[in-house]
Amino acid sequence: ETGVTQTPRHLVMGMTNKKSLKCEQHLGHNAMYWYKQSAKKPLELMFVYNFKEQTENNSVPSRFSPECPNSSHLFLHLHTLQPEDSALYLCASSLGLAGGPDTGELFFGEGSRLTVL
Amino acid sequence: AQTVTQSQPEMSVQEAETVTLSCTYDTSENNYYLFWYKQPPSRQMILVIRQEAYKQQNATENRFSVNFQKAAKSFSLKISDSQLGDTAMYFCAFTKAAGNKLTFGGGTRVLVKP
Numbered sequence: 001e002t003g004v005t006q007t008p009r010h011l012v013m014g015m016t017n018k019k020s021l022k023c024e025q026h027l028g029h030n031a032m033y034w035y036k037q038s039a040k041k042p043l044e045l046m047f048v049y050n051f052k053e054q055t056e057n058n059s060v061p062s063r064f065s066p067e068c069p070n071s072s073h074l075f076l077h078l079h080t081l082q083p084e085d086s087a088l089y090l091c092a093s094s095l096g097l098a099g100g101p102d103t104g105e106l107f108f109g110e111g112s113r114l115t116v117l
Numbered sequence: 118a119q120t121v122t123q124s125q126p127e128m129s130v131q132e133a134e135t136v137t138l139s140c141t142y143d144t145s146e147n148n149y150y151l152f153w154y155k156q157p158p159s160r161q162m163i164l165v166i167r168q169e170a171y172k173q174q175n176a177t178e179n180r181f182s183v184n185f186q187k188a189a190k191s192f193s194l195k196i197s198d199s200q201l202g203d204t205a206m207y208f209c210a211f212t213k214a215a216g217n218k219l220t221f222g223g224g225t226r227v228l229v230k231p
Contacts, residue, residue, distance in 0.1 A: 031217050042121075043208065043221040056218060090162065094217055104150040104212040106219055108162035 003027065006091050006109035013081065014117050021076040021112045023091030030096030032074040033106065034066060037088040049074060050096050071096075081116045088113050119144045121211050123222035130199045131230050137184075138194045138225045140209030146170075148214035151185065153194045156224075157205040165207070168192065170214070199229045 004025045013019050025032065034046040048056035049068040063085075065077040074091055092106040120143045130136035142151070153165040168176045168185050175183050180200075184193045196203055209222040 040223075042223045045218060045220075048218060050217070088160065092162075096217060103167065104214075104217060104219065105152070105164055105167060106162075110159065110161045 004091055004093055004107050004109035006089075006112050008112060009110065010113045010115075012115045012117065013078065015081060015083075017078075017081075019078045021078070021089055021091075021114075023074040023076075023109055025072055025074075025091075025093040025107070027093055027107060029093040029107070030071050031094045032068060032071070033092040033094075034074065034076055035090040035092065037090055037111070043090070046076075078114075081114075083116050086114055086116045119146070119211050119213075119220045121209050121220050121222035123209055123225050125225045126223070127226040127228070129228040129230055130196075132201060133198055135195060135197045136199055136227060138196075138207055138209075138227070140192045140194070140222055142190050142192065142209070142211050142222075144190070144211065144213075146213050150212050150214060151183075151192045152210040152212075152219070153181070153183070153192075154208045154210060154221075155203075155205045156208065157202075162208070166194065196227070201229050201231060203227060204229045 007022045032049045036044045045058050046060045047066045052068050063080050067075040088111045090111045091109045094106050122141045149170045151168045154162050155165045156162045166176050166178045166181050180197045182195045206224045208224045210219045212219045
């Protein structure tokens, strides 16, 4: 496997459900990200992890709970979501802040399309 | 805070012709990186081209080139000899040189017509 892999690709859930999105990167990167992509809106950064530590939480509601057990895996746990949370959730990775130059380039997965009923 | 603006929501171009996408940004930083990303209908976002702010020379990648005007805070993308596979959403993005957080523009949908 190569690159950044996201599962599931599609998810439909009710407002009372609990589900999780998974992201795995095989690039040896140290930083991982969750972005939200809604129709007619710019990509919104949600969370950033560097070396498993959360370094950015962009005022995301607590019904979204990230987890980064190691530098290769990132989860987004979902609980009591709202219909307006329906969107494409993109995971990405990059070299990360390792005390050296980071080109800033992100490598993206194909996304998980979430629909909240 | 940085902002990135793409003023063209949608553009169409005939196959083999040239199209230019505009992007402006606002920052107080002096060192930063700018990017153009492509998101085809299959959805995976891929990097098209990257520019370091300290480099005056415009970046080029095969049929893709940029016009980077630092003073004007402008970063346009030119797609030459457009191909059907260029049909996609194109996003302009910015990051500080010392950071690893990209700020994206709203995107421009490009449709290449046969």
